[in-house]
Amino acid sequence: MSCPARAQLLSNTLYYKIFFPYYAFNVLGGLDSEGKGCAFTYDAVGSYERTGYSAQGTGSTLMMPVLDNQLKYPSPLLLPARDAVTPLSESEAVDLVKDVFASAAERDIYTGDRLEIVVINSSGTHREYFELRKD
Known part of the structure; x- marks a missing residue:
């Protein structure tokens, strides 16, 4: 599907x-x-x-400005025309997700203490855990 x-x-x-x-x-x-x-x-x-x-959830209002800043081109009127989203490698995308969640966890009490990232690619599935805070 x-x-x-x-x-x-x-x-x-x-x-x-x-x-x-x-x-x-x-x-x-x-x-x-x-x-x-x-x-x-x-x-x-x-x-x-x-x-x-x-992004969704209570931390989304903290995450979306960071994602906009890192991923979205500044203006749709730029020439030559480009995709609306910056392409990232797998490792860059995982690092960005970690940064965004770490930032949200410091400012939002409802964002959890641990992040689970599951990467699915042609070579299989990779699961990674990232501790957000220890308080």
């Missing part, structure tokens, strides 16, 4: 419970049919949009 198809399936699942919603604010990521990365962000009742990156 393609990532856009899973995005629609999740939207349908959330919308099915519109009168008694799950109140889960999801982010779904993967690859589309062209092999490009995609991220879908949702509200509680299943409305979604495709974005280059996203």
